[in-house]
Amino acid sequence: MRELARSIGAEVASPSRVHDAFTNPRLPSWGLVELLVEVLARRVPGGPSTGEEVQRFHRLWDAAAENTPDAPAMSDKAVDDHNLVQDRTRFLGPDHPDTLDARYDAAHWRGHAGDAAGAAAALNNLVLDRIRVLGPDHTDTLEARYDAAHWRGHAGDAAGAAAALMDVVEDHKRILGPDHPDTLTSQASLSDWFAQAGYAAVAALRAPSKASDPGSV
Structure with missing residues (x-):
């Protein structure tokens, strides 16, 4: 790999x-x-x-x-990945890349099983550990930040998701370039959450110097 x-x-x-x-x-x-x-x-x-x-x-x-798993299957997968996190933590250590990847997967399936808030919280914790272990500009760190914002939005905080994604888009552009698939994906997601939250709600969460229309991001 x-x-x-x-x-x-x-x-x-x-x-x-x-x-x-x-x-x-x-x-x-x-x-x-x-x-x-x-x-x-x-x-x-x-x-x-x-x-x-x-x-x-x-x-x-x-x-x-066109074929996504049903809710029970996703719930079972969330449990399986939670168990995998425990096993990898025990045998590989909490900072091993495979352990961090298992935590990412567990959070992903936790969200799809219906616990969006729990997924967002788990991913926020993962972001902190990936920053510490891999660095703030590592693609895995960016991935966790993007997904944390995604599930934050699905948990009901559209403005918070948009505000977080504005920073993710800026870092994607700086690190990967404006035409990278991940940059384009984060820009599209930002536009969606921005539209749901409204400009005023997003701007209220950010310093005036950083609040901007998503079209200029």
Whole structure:
């Protein structure tokens, strides 16, 4: 996984994100899948063209997007991931990358099982630990910040989600660039939460010098 991440570029897809795309039951973002398909297709001598493989996998991705797990299955997955966090903490230690990844997965499924507030709180704690262990500009840290804002919004705090995402978008642009798939995704999410919350509600949570219309972010 780390070799594949290096082939893509660590600043684009970290080893944990590549591992996540192959091993987790949730559907990864299409931007990451497209990058993986392109790299893997180039490694097969005499195989289908990169463009053909990207189109084929995009059709599979579209089909998968139409089939999401039901609530009981997601609740069971949340319990399984919680147990995995405990096991990895015990055997690998609380700061091991695999332990941090398991915590991310547990929070993800906790949210999909119906506990959006609990997912947001768990991800906020994970953000602090990823900053300490990996650094504030690591892609895994950015990912946790984005998801913490996402679940904060689904827990009923649209203004808080938008305010948090304004900072995430700024850091995505600075670290990954304005055209990176993660930057575009965070911008789209910011626009959605901004529209739900309203400009005045978001501006009230931020210093006047930082409050701005999402179109200028």
